[in-house]
Amino acid sequence: MSPESLFALANPLALLGWLALALSPLAPRLADLVAGLVLPLLLSVAYGALILAFWTSAPGGFGSLAEVQALFTDPGIALAGWLHYLAFDLFIGAWETRRARAEAIPHLLLLPCLALTFLFGPIGLLAFTALRATRRATTQTGVAP
Amino acid sequence: MTFAALSEPLPRPGPLFAEPRLAAFGLLLTLSLVLTLAAAALDPRQFQGDSVWLKPIKFQVALAIYVLSLAVFARWLPAGMQESRGYRLYIAVVIFTILAELAWIGGAALFGTASHYNVSSPLMERLYGLMGVFAVTLTSASLVFGIAIWRNAATGLSPALQTSIALGLVGTFLLTLPIAGTLASLPGHFVGTPATGAALPVLGWSREVGDLRAPHFLATHTMHALPLAGLAAHALLPAGGARTATWAAAAAWTAFVLLTFAVSLAGLPLIPLP
Numbered sequence: 001m002s003p004e005s006l007f008a009l010a011n012p013l014a015l016l017g018w019l020a021l022a023l024s025p026l027a028p029r030l031a032d033l034v035a036g037l038v039l040p041l042l043l044s045v046a047y048g049a050l051i052l053a054f055w056t057s058a059p060g061g062f063g064s065l066a067e068v069q070a071l072f073t074d075p076g077i078a079l080a081g082w083l084h085y086l087a088f089d090l091f092i093g094a095w096e097t098r099r100a101r102a103e104a105i106p107h108l109l110l111l112p113c114l115a116l117t118f119l120f121g122p123i124g125l126l127a128f129t130a131l132r133a134t135r136r137a138t139t140q141t142g143v144a145p
Numbered sequence: 146m147t148f149a150a151l152s153e154p155l156p157r158p159g160p161l162f163a164e165p166r167l168a169a170f171g172l173l174l175t176l177s178l179v180l181t182l183a184a185a186a187l188d189p190r191q192f193q194g195d196s197v198w199l200k201p202i203k204f205q206v207a208l209a210i211y212v213l214s215l216a217v218f219a220r221w222l223p224a225g226m227q228e229s230r231g232y233r234l235y236i237a238v239v240i241f242t243i244l245a246e247l248a249w250i251g252g253a254a255l256f257g258t259a260s261h262y263n264v265s266s267p268l269m270e271r272l273y274g275l276m277g278v279f280a281v282t283l284t285s286a287s288l289v290f291g292i293a294i295w296r297n298a299a300t301g302l303s304p305a306l307q308t309s310i311a312l313g314l315v316g317t318f319l320l321t322l323p324i325a326g327t328l329a330s331l332p333g334h335f336v337g338t339p340a341t342g343a344a345l346p347v348l349g350w351s352r353e354v355g356d357l358r359a360p361h362f363l364a365t366h367t368m369h370a371l372p373l374a375g376l377a378a379h380a381l382l383p384a385g386g387a388r389t390a391t392w393a394a395a396a397a398w399t400a401f402v403l404l405t406f407a408v409s410l411a412g413l414p415l416i417p418l419p
Contacts, residue, residue, distance in 0.1 A: 001186050001187055003187075006187065045179055045180060045183050046183060046187075048180045048183070048184075049180060049183030049184040049186070049187045049188075050187060052180065052181070052184035052188065052198070052254075052255060053184050053187045053188030053189075053190070054188075055255065056255050056256050056257070057257075076187075
């Protein structure tokens with residue numbers, strides 16, 4: 001399988017996970033299983049296989065920004081990097097969804113955090129953390145993480 | 146499970162795997178196949194005409210079967226043996242050597258190069274030698290298990306079954322050692338030069354020239370072949386006859402393996418092209 005066809009397969013898979021999280025009030029356990037475990041693990045297997053297949057022939061390294069940029073000129077490694085985003089962002093999204101449920105955060109408030117995590121991972125994490133902090137500060141009924 | 150069904154007439158019911166460390170390790174090896182199988186699907190690199198990941202996959206499968214088989218046979222080890230400090234250290238060493246072999250073979254695949262027969266640099270040559278020592282160490286587990294089961298007076302097994310299991314395990318070590326040693330001392334696993342590369346599916350043995358991987362495979366599966374023969378003898382014959390039949394089967398199997406060894410050394414394929 002070529003990196004291109006794997007890329008074309010991985011994106012809809014990740015989208016499916018985000019859709020499951022967005023609709024999670026309908027089937028919380030299923031959404032958690034799919035988005036919090038099955039899809040991240042599936043993407044992780046593909047990531048691991050790409051590293052095994054392309055790591056030793058890729059240029060660059062981790063030592064400088066220029067080396068990291070060179071590393072991502074290799075299509076196999078660039079795809080691995082992309083799958084890393086998809087897998088970990090989705091895993092974080094599923095964690096946010098579980099936390100929100102446990103802390104009785106309204107789903108409508110979670111949704112923008114999920115959207116931000118989907119698009120710009122760390123910004124979504126910041127938004128969700130800010131949401132939890134403000135709710136805790138104002139209601140004082142928060143649950144420890 | 147077919148094994149559970151076959152062992153139904155045996156006393157001492159218990160879990161299928163009686164050695165938790167080897168069972169866990171064997172399952173981990175099985176799980177690790179997911180990664181190498183996926184790598185084989187994605188990696189365009191080839192080594193000697195096959196995916197670079199074919200060899201690591203074969204070794205993962207073979208060593209998982211080996212380790213899980215030992216975990217099953219462990220139920221007939223003498224009581225208390227598994228609790229001893231020396232035994233636990235030994236099992237840890239065996240697990241370490243298997244991990245090292247797989248890291249070496251997988252590492253070579255990662256770099257698209259050879260593991261066995263690789264003497265391209267002083268480091269690789271030394272590693273190859275060290276891995277030979279490790280291979281003997283990991284195979285010695287079958288010898289240790291075989292002797293311990295042979296000497297165990299309280300297995301609860303019929304004499305034919307106990308004999309077949311013990312002989313099978315000891316046989317795996319005694320037959321694998323000279324065959325694998327010869328295999329490693331030659332420049333490659335072929336005896337002769339294949340013209341077309343015709344090979345058996347899955348196993349990959351040449352159908353044109355001698356291939357020493359074939360007798361190695363059969364020798365190493367002695368620990369499965371003889372217990373199956375013992376099980377058949379136990380089920381079909383009276384006790385005295387069953388024990389004699391087990392010994393006869395062990396002798397016949399040994400002769401068969403040595404014959405395949407000789408045939409391969411003579412440069413002939415075990416299963417020639419039609």
